[in-house]
Amino acid sequence: MGTNLSVPKDCGYTLVSEKEKQILVKNEGGDQFIIKKLSANQCVSVCFKDELNVLLQLSHPHIIHHKEIIKDSDCSYLVLEHCGGGDLAQKIKNQKEGKVQLSENEILDWIVKICMALKYLHDQQILHKNLQPESIFFTSSGTIRLGEFEVIHQRSTEEQTAENKPSYVAPEILNGKPYEEKTEIWRLGCVIYELCMLKCVFPAILSLETVQKVLTSSYEALPPTFSEDLRQLVNDTLQPDPAYRPSVSEILTRPFIINYLRKKNVQTIKTLYRTLEDLRALANDLERVHFNTTIGSLTGGVVGLAGGITSLVGLILSPFTLGASLIVTGVGIGTAVAGGVTAGASNITNMVNQSSNRQKIKLLIKEFQENLTSTVCCIQNIQIALETLENQFSTRNDSFYNAHPGANVGARLGRGLGGIPEIFRLIEVVNVGKVAAHAARAVRVAEAATGVLSALFVAVDVFFVFLDSREIHKIRQDYASIESQRESGSSDQTSNNSDTTNLVPSTTQQAEELKSETMKFVTKIKETTEELQTILDTVRDAIHPNSETTN
Numbered sequence: 001m002g003t004n005l006s007v008p009k010d011c012g013y014t015l016v017s018e019k020e021k022q023i024l025v026k027n028e029g030g031d032q033f034i035i036k037k038l039s040a041n042q043c044v045s046v047c048f049k050d051e052l053n054v055l056l057q058l059s060h061p062h063i064i065h066h067k068e069i070i071k072d073s074d075c076s077y078l079v080l081e082h083c084g085g086g087d088l089a090q091k092i093k094n095q096k097e098g099k100v101q102l103s104e105n106e107i108l109d110w111i112v113k114i115c116m117a118l119k120y121l122h123d124q125q126i127l128h129k130n131l132q133p134e135s136i137f138f139t140s141s142g143t144i145r146l147g148e149f150e151v152i153h154q155r156s157t158e159e160q161t162a163e164n165k166p167s168y169v170a171p172e173i174l175n176g177k178p179y180e181e182k183t184e185i186w187r188l189g190c191v192i193y194e195l196c197m198l199k200c201v202f203p204a205i206l207s208l209e210t211v212q213k214v215l216t217s218s219y220e221a222l223p224p225t226f227s228e229d230l231r232q233l234v235n236d237t238l239q240p241d242p243a244y245r246p247s248v249s250e251i252l253t254r255p256f257i258i259n260y261l262r263k264k265n266v267q268t269i270k271t272l273y274r275t276l277e278d279l280r281a282l283a284n285d286l287e288r289v290h291f292n293t294t295i296g297s298l299t300g301g302v303v304g305l306a307g308g309i310t311s312l313v314g315l316i317l318s319p320f321t322l323g324a325s326l327i328v329t330g331v332g333i334g335t336a337v338a339g340g341v342t343a344g345a346s347n348i349t350n351m352v353n354q355s356s357n358r359q360k361i362k363l364l365i366k367e368f369q370e371n372l373t374s375t376v377c378c379i380q381n382i383q384i385a386l387e388t389l390e391n392q393f394s395t396r397n398d399s400f401y402n403a404h405p406g407a408n409v410g411a412r413l414g415r416g417l418g419g420i421p422e423i424f425r426l427i428e429v430v431n432v433g434k435v436a437a438h439a440a441r442a443v444r445v446a447e448a449a450t451g452v453l454s455a456l457f458v459a460v461d462v463f464f465v466f467l468d469s470r471e472i473h474k475i476r477q478d479y480a481s482i483e484s485q486r487e488s489g490s491s492d493q494t495s496n497n498s499d500t501t502n503l504v505p506s507t508t509q510q511a512e513e514l515k516s517e518t519m520k521f522v523t524k525i526k527e528t529t530e531e532l533q534t535i536l537d538t539v540r541d542a543i544h545p546n547s548e549t550t551n
Contacts, residue, residue, distance in 0.1 A: 269375065
C-alpha cells in the first residue's frame, strides 16, 4: 500500500500487519481495527456512498461495528472492528479436520444471534446479501458478529460477489428473480446446514446437476441425532418457493427459540454476576497490597519499589488467571524484602512493561459489555416474539394466511399443528405486558452501562500508563545512574552512599504518587461494580418478570 499508509497513521492508527487490501492497525489505547482499502473510482458513486453511510449507522451487538471512513486523494479507507476470534468458516474447517461435531446448543446459540442481527437489518429494509460462513466472525471474547456485507465485499476485493457462489445461490436467483429477504433466509438455511453437517448443502461446482438440486431443494437430510425442531428449521428455510420460507421474525417466534433464549439469558446473567465478583476481588487485592505491601516496600528504596510494583501487577492479574499470577506476587514481595537490583528490574520489565496486562483487564470489561448488550437484545426479541404470538392467536385477519391457506400458523412457527399447544402454553404462563415493561427498562440500563464501562476502560488505561511510563522510566534512570557510577571505578564509598541516599526521597515521592493512582483506580472499580450491580439486577428481573429471583 506504500505511502498511503500515512493516511491511517495521521488519524492515530499504527500498522500491525498488512495483507492484500486489508490492514490490521491499532489505536493509541491498543485496540485493534481492520482497515479496508476502497479505490477512489468506486467511492465516487452516490449509491455506494449512501450504502457506506448506512453501515456506519448500524448498532447491534451481533453486527460488526463500522467505525469511520478515511478519505485520501486516490482512495478511501473503511475502518471497522477487528474480530480476533476468526470466522465461522475457520471454525467449521477445524471441526471437520478434528472430526468433532458441533453441539446443538452451540449451533443454536450462533443461529439465534445471526437471526437477531438479520432481523435488525430487515426491519430497516437492509439486505446483507453476502451471508455465508466467511462473513460471520467472532470477537476475542467469542461474541458472534455479522460482517463483510456485499457492498463492502464487492468493492474491497476482486472476487466474484457471494451471489454467484453455487453452494449458496437460491432457486429464485437461478430463475432470474431479484434478491430479497427470503433469499437471505435460503442462505441462512445453507449456513445452518453446514454447521450441522460440516459440509455445504449443495455442491460447490456449478453444473446442471447442481442447478437441479438447488431448484428442487434436493439434499441429504439431517440425521435424527439433531432435534426435530432444528431439522424442521433447516427444512423450512430451504423451501424452493420463497413464499413458504419463514421470515427471520417468524424464526425468532418459534417456541423452541424463545425457550432457548430464556435459558441462555439466565446462564449469561449468572456469568456476569461472577464477573462482578472478579472485579470486586481485583479492587480488594489492590487495596490490600496498597496498605500492607506496596507502601512498606516502596519506602525502602529502588529495589523495594521494584518488588512493590511487581506485587501490585501480580494481584491485578490474579482474578483473571485463576490465581496463577499470585506466584508472581510472591516473587515481587520476595524481591521487595530481599533486595536485588537485577531481579527487581527483570520482574518489572517482564510484568509491568507488557501491554498484555492491561489488555487482559480490558478484555474482561469488553466481554462483560458484549454479554450484557447481547442479553438485552435477547430480552427484546423474546418480548417481540411473545407479543407477535399473542396477536396472531387473537386475530383471524392475517393477510398472509388468507392468501396462503396451506401455510397454517403452526407450520410457519415450526412442527406443524403440533407446535400450537406449546405456543399457547408460552402465552398463558408469561405476562406479555410485564415482559415488555421490563424489556424497556433493560434497554435503558444497558445504555447507561455503556457509559459506566467506558469510564472504567479509561481508568484502566490511565493506571497502566502511569505505571508503565512514569515508574519504569524513573526506575531505569536510577538503575542507569547506579551502574554508571559503578562502571566509573569510583572508590569513594562515602560518595556512593550519598548518591544512594539521594535516590530515596525521589523514590518516596514516586511511592506517594503510586499510592494515589492506585486508590483512584480502586475507587473507580468499586464505583463501577456498584453501578453494574444495579444494572444487572434490572436485567435479571427482565428475564424473570413473573417471580422474585436471586443471583
